[in-house]
Amino acid sequence: MNFKEAKKRTTREFEEKGIVLTEGEKDRIEVTDFGLERLDEIGLQLIVYVNNSRYCAKEMVLFPGQTCPEHRHPPVGGSEGKMETFRCRHGKVFLYVEGERTRDRNCNAPPGNEEYYTVKKEIILYPGEQFTIRADTKHWFQAGKEGAIVSEFSSRSRDDLDVFTNPAIER
Amino acid sequence: MNFKEAKKRTTREFEEKGIVLTEGEKDRIEVTDFGLERLDEIGLQLIVYVNNSRYCAKEMVLFPGQTCPEHRHPPVGGSEGKMETFRCRHGKVFLYVEGERTRDRNCNAPPGNEEYYTVKKEIILYPGEQFTIRADTKHWFQAGKEGAIVSEFSSRSRDDLDVFTNPAIER
Numbered sequence: 001m002n003f004k005e006a007k008k009r010t011t012r013e014f015e016e017k018g019i020v021l022t023e024g025e026k027d028r029i030e031v032t033d034f035g036l037e038r039l040d041e042i043g044l045q046l047i048v049y050v051n052n053s054r055y056c057a058k059e060m061v062l063f064p065g066q067t068c069p070e071h072r073h074p075p076v077g078g079s080e081g082k083m084e085t086f087r088c089r090h091g092k093v094f095l096y097v098e099g100e101r102t103r104d105r106n107c108n109a110p111p112g113n114e115e116y117y118t119v120k121k122e123i124i125l126y127p128g129e130q131f132t133i134r135a136d137t138k139h140w141f142q143a144g145k146e147g148a149i150v151s152e153f154s155s156r157s158r159d160d161l162d163v164f165t166n167p168a169i170e171r
Numbered sequence: 172m173n174f175k176e177a178k179k180r181t182t183r184e185f186e187e188k189g190i191v192l193t194e195g196e197k198d199r200i201e202v203t204d205f206g207l208e209r210l211d212e213i214g215l216q217l218i219v220y221v222n223n224s225r226y227c228a229k230e231m232v233l234f235p236g237q238t239c240p241e242h243r244h245p246p247v248g249g250s251e252g253k254m255e256t257f258r259c260r261h262g263k264v265f266l267y268v269e270g271e272r273t274r275d276r277n278c279n280a281p282p283g284n285e286e287y288y289t290v291k292k293e294i295i296l297y298p299g300e301q302f303t304i305r306a307d308t309k310h311w312f313q314a315g316k317e318g319a320i321v322s323e324f325s326s327r328s329r330d331d332l333d334v335f336t337n338p339a340i341e342r
Contacts, residue, residue: 018189020260020298050256050303050324055226057256057324085221085228089191127191130220153221153228153324 001040001063006031010045010061017090017149019059021047034069035170041110044068048157056082056157060150062093062143067110070096070117070140070165076158081135084154088125091148095123095131095141107142116166125150138165172211172234177202181216181232188261188320190230192218205240206341212281215239219328227253227328231321233264233314238281241267241288241311241336247329252306255325259296262319266294266302266312278313287337296321309336 001009007029014021021029029047033039045061062068073082086095094107099121106124109117119138123131133139135155172180178200185192192200200218204210216232233239244253257266265278270292277295280288290309294302304310306326 018261022299025299049258049301052254052303054254054326055256055324057228057258057322083223083225085226087220087228090189128193128196132221132223151228153226155225 003031003033003039006039006043006045006063009063013061013147013149014047014059019089019149025049034164036069036166036168038110040066042067042069042113046152051157053156056152056154058152058154058157059089060152062091062141062148062150064143064145064147066147067107067142068140069110069113069169070119070138071162071169072136072138073158074136074161074163076161079156082155082157083133083135084152085130085132086125086141087130087151087153088127089149089151090127091146092144093125093141093148093150094144095125095139097121097123097131097133097139098137113166116164118165174202174204174210177210177214177216177234180234184232184318184320185218185230190260190320196220205335207240207337207339209281211237213238213240213284217323222328224327227323227325229323229325229328230260231323233262233312233319233321235314235316235318237318238278238313239311240281240284240340241290241309242333242340243307243309244329245307245332245334247332250327253326253328254304254306255323256301256303257296257312258301258322258324259298260320260322261298262317263315264296264312264319264321265315266296266310268292268294268302268304268310269308284337287335289336
């Protein structure tokens with residue numbers, strides 16, 4: 001799948017689930033493969049609704065089995081780093097966070113990248129369920145077989161400052 | 172309509188639009204008539220998804236023609252007051268904010284309460300459209316004929332500190 005196809009598919013996913021975007025927002029849908037060129041496996045599609053100095057809200061689409069790679073949101077100039085709440089709207093999301101490792105986890109890291117997925121406490125989010133990630137703590141997530149739509153509510157977002165465990169990643 | 176009926180109807184509205192809540196959230200749906208005992212005309216139904224020291228997210232239901240009365244979010248102990256973004260998800264919302272008064276506005280204040288609705292710049296929000304309210308500025312809103320579902324993204328929410336133009340209101 002290329003970026004253009006991913007953007008089109010994202011628009012369709014939102015439409016099918018009754019999540020309405022303006023035409024301007026449809027144009028602004030972001031697709032990222034985090035510079036790894038394995039979009040089907042490692043990537044994220046999203047629309048930023050609002051991002052100001054105080055809060056941020058996004059709607060994200062993950063395709064079936066797609067992974068958002070491990071990262072953290074470090075402190076930024078006096079502020080303590082982004083804190084965020086993931087709310088599953090549709091599908092299923094497997095979220096991995098710092099803490100005691102879960103045995104028999106549902107997901108594997110993308111093949112060949114295992115060393116960059118270090119946190120292994122599993123949180124499963126079904127529609128209507130949510131989880132809040134403390135600032136500056138590592139996390140990654142993967143969609144279930146049917147993909148997922150996830151709302152993100154957070155403090156100010158500075159994606160360019162995210163710190164990924166995999167040094168090859170560029171956001 | 173009494174509070175119990177309003178809560179049930181809110182649950183149904185969310186379900187019909189594919190907005191999934193957990194059972195715990197359904198129990199926690201808030202219905203307020205702002206102490207005016209005219210819920211059909213003046214009231215709000217909502218679920219708070221998250222509200223912490225940094226950000227807040229809610230989903231609100233307005234029944235047809237229902238009004239959320241004029242208020243502002245004042246500065247709180249060193250912080251500049253709540254800033255918020257209303258995003259219309261379904262239906263239509265008429266939002267009134269500070270600024271040049273709009274001629275031929277779509278909504279009237281609830282009968283008898285005209286003096287408590289002082290801001291008259293009209294913003295119409297259709298599904299997918301949103302508007303951000305600066306801290307400490309007056310605003311009120313009313314749903315169109317088919318009602319509305321509105322997401323609110325904001326800085327920390329302190330509903331108990333809201334300042335309503337109508338002194339009879341208790342939140």
